[in-house]
Amino acid sequence: MGEGSEPCGKTLLPVGRTDGSHHWRGRRPIREAVAETLLCLATREPSVREYGFELALCGALEDSERLLARQLGAHVHGRRIADIVAIDPGPEFDQRATITDETIPPAAIDAPVGPGQARPLRDVFPDRRPDERHRIADRAVETGFFESERRNGDRYVRQVARYPERWFDRLLGIENKPDLDRPGDLQTQLRTDVSLGLFDEVILATASHVTGAHRNRLPEEVGIWLFDPDTGEREVLREPTSLPTDEWGLEVIEREAGQATVQPVDPAAKARARRRVAERAYGKGWRTFAWPACARCDPDGAEPVAAVPYCSHYDRIVNPVKDCGESCRGYEPADPPAVDVEAVRDSQSPWVRDPAGRQRRQVGLDRFE
Secondary structure, eight states: OOTTOOOOOOOOEEEEOTTSOEEEEOSSOHHHHHHHHHHHHHHOOOSSOHHHHHHHHHHHHOBTTBEEEEEEEOOSSSOOEEEEEEEEEOTTHHHHHHHOSSOOOHHHHHSSOOSSSOEEHHHHSTTSOHHHHHHHHHHHHHHTSEEEEEETTEEEEEESSOOOGGGEEEEEEEEEOSOTTSOTTHHHHHHHHHHHTOSSEEEEEESSOOOHHHHHHSOTTOEEEEEOTTTOOEEEEEOOOOOOTTSOEEEEEEEETTEEEEEEEOHHHHHHHHHHHHHHHHHHOSOOOOOOSBTTBOTTSSTTSOSOOEETTTTEEOOHHHHOSTTSTTOOBOOOOOOOHHHHHHHHSSOOSSOOOOOOOBOSSSOBO
């Protein structure tokens, strides 16, 4: 049921005819009755809202040992979006954290340039158009990964520090489906995750009762969590199986009735995609929403989850884009709450805000250390 709507109080009963068809019996004109029935069905909401479920799960998982991000591309050739990505830091995490708190452009990481020898930009990106070269370099400089200088009218770049490939260890992909009665394309999505093997483990998180039929329809490698967004309690119903991330994978590109288009993915492409996902997760995080301009928004109201758009009128986490505004019955105009989400993330996760960066001293015309 949508915000501000009343329960559907009228019932229409189908009455059989001798020709096998049906008509609707009721006290109002049939067009009006059918229209209202369809409207009620269209606006009926699931028992647990997916947006609030997702934020509550992120809040429950957030700690000093794991990085979290929401809504990330988790594909190589396809269009898969992962609801939640959790990252276990690797042995070189501290080196990565000192470079920048933003996402480093993948093209800059792959570029044949290191922290010592500066190279002409045209040699670093020989297959790119001039405008693309400068755009990538500008972004890398903005994030603190590149330094740039001019020599005889040409642009030269170098890394400020070696990129630590082992800064992340395991990637966990979490698909949220609080209401299993509305599975959507869940089965295909999870089969794609398993066959591609981009994540070390794949989890289905739900608030529904999980039956044997549900388990049988899911790939056996997928773990299952039962999560209560109101209490933050999480029960592991099935442990996930580790996937072979360093082997060939198979990605479903398109699926239609009775057939599917798939594409093999080699280990090197998977490794680049995993690094891209990890980099995006590091820079993005999971608090990517805009705060609603409403006095009923209480960032601390959804205990124990910190800094989320909790509505004191409806007593739940809301989606600021879809749920908030003048059409809401509980709306009270006010300035958006002043919440420093970066400070919250810095205090509750391994992510480092505003790192000091690597100190360098020039030891020669082209050499830095």
